[in-house]
Amino acid sequence: MESVITCKNLTHYYGNRCIYENLSFEVPKGRVLGLLGKNGTGKTTTINILNGYLTPRSGDCLMFGEPSSALSPDTKRRIGLLIEGHIQYSFMNIQQIEKFYSQFYPNWKKEPYYELMSKLKIAPKQRISRMSCGQRSQVALGLILAQDPELLILDDFSLGLDPGYRRLFVDYMNEYVRAQNKTVFVTSHIIQDMERLIDDCLILDYGKILLQESITDFVRDFKRYHFTQQNGAPLPQAEGLYHPEQIRNKVEFHSFLQQREVEQALQQQNIEYANLSSETLTLEEAFIGLTGKY
Amino acid sequence: MIKAIIYKEWLKTRYFVAFIVLVGLAIHIYSFLTIGHSFRNTGRAELWDLIVNRSHFIFPSLKYFPLFAGLLIGVTQMVPEMVDKRLKLTMHLPVREKTMTTYLIAYGLILLTTVFILFNVVLATFLHLNFAWEITATTLSTTLVWYLSGLAAYLLSVFCITEPTWKRRIPNILLSLLLLHFFFITDYPAAYGYFTFGLVLLILIYSTFIYNSIHRFKTGYQD
Structure with a gap:
């Protein structure tokens, strides 16, 4: 099966502290892979390397066959990124941010975005900075749905969300990725949420991979x-x-x-x-x- | 795409641009009223003597306005990008890193240049109506250096703000203060002469520093 993400022998240190050595994994097209690990095992480090926001000490990371450190605009267009904490341009309101992003993506679909926004009890001109964390998560999710990328990278999507918003996020995401055959690379510190979303898990321990297999096999065996x-x-x-x-x-x-x-x-x-x-x-x-x- | 980037930068800076225009207008009106007052109280001949024979510069209150404007635009444009590392969002947009950096810098430089040209036109009109051509030219060449300091302040503030580590940012701030000093070596009217072109060259050099800061951010340097 075609791999959307390929990481080979990734090694990274912060100063003298080894995060991991020779980490290798692949994410096949159409699969939802959850990266699980305790705090400090390198989940966000891996997400940063995948997006080219961190140069590993050694090893290669390819996204759609391109080195992650030098992604072309066309490849970036195929990747939807959710930054930890649902960070967005908080000085914009929901209309402004939709108008802004729509200019970058030819396949932009504003309907799913506004459908999601209509469920939020917010004023149309309310700035994102004045929204709750849950509302911000819906804005970030709506933008990803509108972008309609082939690969979604979601960094700790459950951070700061109450159970209702977490469920809403997972339900929407689940429906979307199954219907559209999307590839997803996701981390979360709330494993219950992941169980309902992911096909495969990659479990990191300090410095190494403990396991990479489908969650069906893992919980069965x-x-x-x-x-x-x-x-x-x-x-x-x-x-x-x-x-x-x-x-x-x-x-x-x-x-x-x-x-x-x-x-x-x-x-x-x-x-x-x-x-x-x-x-x-x-x-x-x-x-x-x-x-x-x- | 460029329109969208301009739109985002405008949303961040628009209130501060309005504030700069208001402050600039206030400073210019204050300067014009002060000179008008001098005309009436000390007489034109006395004022001419001060300007021509004693090289007195009659718009000292304009000196730090461009510097303040440049810093303000640099801060308001880039601090929101650095809070929560939002620059990652900008760098994830489907535009190459260097192209995006160029767009961000170009926005600030074009915005400031437009505002500065506006004030220079106002100043030139006032001077043209009240003074001889030579005095107008001397005054504008003096204020030109200060307006260039505003562009330099903008670039250097962006250079310092987008640097991802404090270990490097502090030396960058000290270096920037030194580099800004070149624009304030003397207050003597039109003292810079042809060296003004050298200052323009310096500004071009300063703009290249930003590419390094943003590249360091992009590749994950941290304290």
């Missing part, structure tokens, strides 16, 4: 296991058993392994257990299970 500890056995430490924790005599950990393989791993470590059971997880629970709570 990655499980939480529990058992009751017997005779003060130690916590399991085998490879493939993530973040074991103990509360009184109940032990919990996460794994991609099947229950039979987990039993074998526990037996190899001579861990005495009883009542081993597993449960399937939501994307958020699976994310925390894989990356840990701390």
Whole structure:
């Protein structure tokens, strides 16, 4: 499948602090990829590199086959960008900003923008700077819908939004990208919102990729296991058993392994257990299970 | 596309342009009234003596007006771009980085030049009606240097504001103060003579600094 975004061996440091080394991934056309990671793992850094707002220490990043650091106007026209915090030209009102952007995009569709604006309880001449964060998010979303880009890059779209606006944003975006077969690269710190939107996830840990696969496979294969500890056995430490924790005599950990393989791993470590059971997880629970709570 | 960029820049600066025009008009009217007052109280002969024999400059209150106007336009045009890094939005528009930078600078320079020409026409008319050609020419060549300082102040303020790091911005501010000093070396009427062309060259050089600041912003330099 044709790749819209291709990053090869990206390495970036802030001073001496390594953000990641040799990060490689692709986003195929028509897929919605969510970049997940704890704070400080490099999500916004990656978004900045994709848009050419940051030069990585090494590695290549191509958008529609062009280096992200030197995108041509035609390629920029194919990319819709939502900056973290729904930043827009706050000195404009909703009519002015629509008039402004429409001049840059030949396929501009003002109808979806004004349809969304009609739902906001704002005066037509109200400046964006005087709007709530939720209202600003709708302005930014409406502008992206009007631009009708092939690729959407959404940096932490849920930042500052209440649950209602988050739901509204996700519902609109979901409907739009499925109907139009758009490619989306999205980050958010609220994983619940992502679960309803994304096809694939790329999970970053400090300095590396932990996982890149479809969320269907991830939540199907990655499980939480529990058992009751017997005779003060130690916590399991085998490879493939993530973040074991103990509360009184109940032990919990996460794994991609099947229950039979987990039993074998526990037996190899001579861990005495009883009542081993597993449960399937939501994307958020699976994310925390894989990356840990701390 | 250019119309849209002009529209955006105009939305940011329009109230401040009006303010500059009002302040400029007030300064010019004040200067004209003061000279009229001198005509009546000390007499034309006395005033001529002051201007011709003692090289007295009769419009000192105009000296810092262009500088103030240039700084104000630079600040009002670029601070909104730098707050929340909105310049990223501008740089994401389907225009090449250098072309967009040129449009932004050209807007400010053309706007200021238009305002300055307007005031120079007003001043030239007043001088033409009241003084000999030589005095008009001397006065305009003196104020020309100050108006050029306004363009330089605009460019240098944009250069400093769009620089993404304070580590570099502080030396840039100090350098800019030094570079602006070239426009205020002397108050002696028409003292700059042909060096005025040198000042125009300096302004062209200053404008190139901005490309570096904006490129540094674009490529992600930070403190």
